[in-house]
Amino acid sequence: MAGNVWIVAEHWKGAVSDATCELLALGRDLADRLGVRLEAVLLGHEARAMAASLGPADAVLYVDHPTLADAGGLQASRAIAALASARQPMAILVPATTVSWDLLGLLPARMGAPLVNFCRQVEVVDGALRVSSLLYGGKMAVTVAAGDGPVVLAVLPGIGPAAVEGAAAPAIEDVAVDLPGDPGVRLLEYQEPEAGDVDITQQDVLVAVGRGISSQANIEVAEELASALGGAVCGSRPVIDQGWLPLSRQVGKSGVTVRPRLYVAAGISGAPEHVEGMKGAELIVAVNTDAGAPIFSVAHYGIVDDATDVLEALAEAVARRKG
Ligand code: FAD
Numbered sequence: 001m002a003g004n005v006w007i008v009a010e011h012w013k014g015a016v017s018d019a020t021c022e023l024l025a026l027g028r029d030l031a032d033r034l035g036v037r038l039e040a041v042l043l044g045h046e047a048r049a050m051a052a053s054l055g056p057a058d059a060v061l062y063v064d065h066p067t068l069a070d071a072g073g074l075q076a077s078r079a080i081a082a083l084a085s086a087r088q089p090m091a092i093l094v095p096a097t098t099v100s101w102d103l104l105g106l107l108p109a110r111m112g113a114p115l116v117n118f119c120r121q122v123e124v125v126d127g128a129l130r131v132s133s134l135l136y137g138g139k140m141a142v143t144v145a146a147g148d149g150p151v152v153l154a155v156l157p158g159i160g161p162a163a164v165e166g167a168a169a170p171a172i173e174d175v176a177v178d179l180p181g182d183p184g185v186r187l188l189e190y191q192e193p194e195a196g197d198v199d200i201t202q203q204d205v206l207v208a209v210g211r212g213i214s215s216q217a218n219i220e221v222a223e224e225l226a227s228a229l230g231g232a233v234c235g236s237r238p239v240i241d242q243g244w245l246p247l248s249r250q251v252g253k254s255g256v257t258v259r260p261r262l263y264v265a266a267g268i269s270g271a272p273e274h275v276e277g278m279k280g281a282e283l284i285v286a287v288n289t290d291a292g293a294p295i296f297s298v299a300h301y302g303i304v305d306d307a308t309d310v311l312e313a314l315a316e317a318v319a320r321r322k323g
Helices: 018-034 048-053 073-087 101-111 216-228 237-241 307-322
Strands: 005-008 038-044 059-064 091-095 115-125 128-135 140-145 151-155 171-174 205-209 232-235 262-266 283-287 301-303
Touching: 005 018, 005 073, 018 038, 018 091, 018 115, 018 151, 038 048, 038 073, 048 059, 048 171, 059 073, 073 101, 091 101, 101 115, 101 151, 115 140, 128 151, 205 216, 216 232, 216 307, 232 237, 262 307, 283 307
Parallel strands: 005 038, 005 091, 038 059, 059 171, 091 151, 115 151, 205 232, 205 262, 262 283, 283 301
Antiparallel strands: 115 128, 128 140
C-alpha cells in the first residue's frame, strides 16, 4: 500500500510559519487525490501546543526532545529520517526556506532518498506525484515524476494558498525517537533586525528599489513616494549588498517574503530570487527602462521609463491629490 504524504512543520519562535500553512493546503489536496493520509511532522521541545494549528493534517507526529528546541537541520534530519525509515511515507514536503535549508541538504542524504528542489507545482497524475521545479536559479523549468520510494520535495513558498480555515484539530501522536544528547550544532543567539527598523512584512504599501535606481541618493525619492502613500521602502539584493538599505529591507529568497496591497518595483529586473518574495502582492507596478525586463511578466501595470523620474512624478501626484 502507498505510504502517506508528510509535511514538515517549520516553526520559528513558537509560531508555525506561513510556508507550513501553504504546505498543509498542498499536502491536503495531494493526499485526498492519492487516497492516503496527510501527516504533519512536528519537532520541538515543549512545543506540543503548536500541533493544534496544523489542522488540515489527519495526524501530527510529534517528537519532543530538548535538542530539538531550536531550529537546526542536523538533529531534525536524524529524527525525521528515523521516523521515515519506520513508516515509509510516499513523500516528505519541506518548505524551501532559509529556515529549512540545512535540513533539506541532510535529510535526503540520510534517507538515501531523492530530493526535488525548488518545486513550484506538485500534482497527482495517474495516481503518482508529478513535480515541476526550477533549476539554475530559475532559468530552466523541468518536470519530474516521483518514483516508488520516499521522495523529499523542497516546495517554494508562495506557490499556493495557505488554506487552514475550518480544519478540525488533528490527532496528535507522540513519537519517541532515539537522538544523541549532543546535537552537534547548537544555536548560540538570534540576531534580530536592527531595533526600530520598519517590518516590511507588515506594510500595505512598499516602494522597492533595485540596481536601476543608480545611486543611494536616489533612494530619497522612493522614500518620498513611500511616505506619501503611508508605506515603506525596501529593495532587491544589490541595493542591500551595497549598503544603501539595511538587510531587514531585502525582499526575496535570501530576504523576506512580502504581500502588501501595493508593490512598486523601480529599477528591478525581476530575477526569480526577487520575484519569489513579492509575487503575492495584490497590485504590482513595475518601472524599468527595459521593456523586456522579466518584472513586467509579474506586474499588473508597467511603465517603461527612468525609475527616479517616475517615482518623483508619482510622489508629486500623490502629494497634489492629498493636499
Ligand atoms: P539587476 O538585475 O541588475 O536589474 C536592474 C534593472 O534595472 C534592469 O532590469 C535594468 O533594465 C533596470 N534599469 C537600469 N537603469 C534603469 C533606470 N534608470 N530606470 C529604470 N530601470 C532601470 N535578489 C533579491 O532581490 N533578493 C533576494 O533575496 C535574492 N536572493 C538570492 C539568493 C541566491 C541564492 C541567489 C543566487 C541570488 C539572489 N538574489 C536575490 C539575486 C538575484 O538573482 C538578482 O541578481 C537580483 O534580484 C537583481 O537585482 P536588481 O533587479 O536590482 O538588479
